[in-house]
Amino acid sequence: MTKEDITSIKQLLSTKKKIVIVPHKNPDGDAIGSTLGLYHFLLKNNQDVQVISPNDYPHFLKWIPGENTILKHDTDTDNCNALINNADIIFTLDFNAFHRTGNMESVLANSSALKIMIDHHQAPDDYATYTFSDVSMSSTCEMVYHFIAMLDQTKNIDQTIATCLYVGIMTDTGSFRFRSTTSTTHRIIAELIDKGADNNAIHNNVYDTNSYNRLQLLGCALSNLKIIPESRTAYITLTQNELNKFDYKKGDTEGVVNYALSLNNIIFAAIFIEDRQEGIIKISLRSKGTFSVNEFSRSHFNGGGHNNAAGGRSELSMRKTIEKFIGILPSYNKALNND
Ligand code: 5GP
Ligand code: MN
Numbered sequence: 001m002t003k004e005d006i007t008s009i010k011q012l013l014s015t016k017k018k019i020v021i022v023p024h025k026n027p028d029g030d031a032i033g034s035t036l037g038l039y040h041f042l043l044k045n046n047q048d049v050q051v052i053s054p055n056d057y058p059h060f061l062k063w064i065p066g067e068n069t070i071l072k073h074d075t076d077t078d079n080c081n082a083l084i085n086n087a088d089i090i091f092t093l094d095f096n097a098f099h100r101t102g103n104m105e106s107v108l109a110n111s112s113a114l115k116i117m118i119d120h121h122q123a124p125d126d127y128a129t130y131t132f133s134d135v136s137m138s139s140t141c142e143m144v145y146h147f148i149a150m151l152d153q154t155k156n157i158d159q160t161i162a163t164c165l166y167v168g169i170m171t172d173t174g175s176f177r178f179r180s181t182t183s184t185t186h187r188i189i190a191e192l193i194d195k196g197a198d199n200n201a202i203h204n205n206v207y208d209t210n211s212y213n214r215l216q217l218l219g220c221a222l223s224n225l226k227i228i229p230e231s232r233t234a235y236i237t238l239t240q241n242e243l244n245k246f247d248y249k250k251g252d253t254e255g256v257v258n259y260a261l262s263l264n265n266i267i268f269a270a271i272f273i274e275d276r277q278e279g280i281i282k283i284s285l286r287s288k289g290t291f292s293v294n295e296f297s298r299s300h301f302n303g304g305g306h307n308n309a310a311g312g313r314s315e316l317s318m319r320k321t322i323e324k325f326i327g328i329l330p331s332y333n334k335a336l337n338n339d
Contacts (some may be wrong), residue, residue: 001132024095025054025102029171031094034140036066037164053100058251065160072283087113094140096124138180141168159196166197217246232331232336234260235270257284281321283312
């Protein structure tokens with residue numbers, strides 16, 4: 001984002017505009033935290049703002065300030081489409097290609113609103129008038145902080161905005177442990193705490209509100225864990241029947257793949273989750289070091305993301321998907337064993 005871009009955006013926001021903010025489908029902590037952080041910031045700038053999510057999000061995000069104002073496109077389509085078609089400006093946060101919003105793809109692509117992208121995923125599309133894209137960033141929430149700083153408005157960050165931004169930095173960095181966590185990330189976090197973000201309460205709200213069923217499902221996932229030592233790979237499967245057995249709720253499998261990656265000497269981890277309704281196997285991939293799961297997913301599983309965290313999908317059965325995965329791995333053995 002250039003100085004000229006910032007000047008133009010300041011000019012744009014100097015008068016009241018109709019603004020819609022959109023996260024990706026199946027929004028996570030960073031997607032909800034960043035859209036709501038920006039929402040509260042724009043409200044303070046006297047803007048007319050609405051967050052529209054493609055669909056619902058997990059229970060452990062349903063306490064974030066302003067969360068109850070979010071509209072869901074899948075269950076409120078006409079109303080959401082009207083807002084999008086009437087918008088002057090659409091911010092797209094935590095994604096960089098319209099197809100990542102699922103069924104919102106066409107209404108976004110056809111809208112004549114000015115688009116502003118704030119995102120940290122690889123290979124951004126070029127739909128936005130102003131693109132703030134940086135793959136080195138820990139999170140979109142960190143980028144929203146930088147965006148506010150570029151507008152010279154950090155003084156306007158209050159406890160509400162600080163809380164929203166803290167959530168996404170915390171969740172996207174695995175609680176400040178992933179490689180993308182820098183000293184700047186920590187300085188921003190320190191400032192957010194100074195502005196009133198209650199770090200202890202936020203961790204508690206996100207991580208310590210599990211249901212008994214969710215922990216039992218985790219137990220099931222861990223008992224399905226398989227290791228392929230020669231590829232330094234571990235993977236987990238969860239079938240629809242297993243999800244049903246433990247009364248699966250959205251978000252219950254979040255973070256489970258990290259247990260596979262926590263094994264000694266394992267640098268590549270995958271979880272395969274059956275979704276019978278969509279007729280797919282949803283895949284989450286994680287790695288340590290230089291092995292790019294973004295490239296792996298783009299090449300074989302119709303997805304993408306970051307070097308060390310990506311998602312994908314398979315339209316084969318669970319058995320065939322696992323066969324495919326295991327079949328592909330040997331061609332990566334060199335890359336998986338080189339550090
Ligand atoms: P998760 O495994 O948690 O669903 O996703 C890991 C990371 O990859 C997240 O940053 C997510 O936004 C991104 N991601 C997940 N699925 C896809 C996909 O299909 N395409 C792209 N480009 N990114 C994805
Ligand atoms: Mn993110």
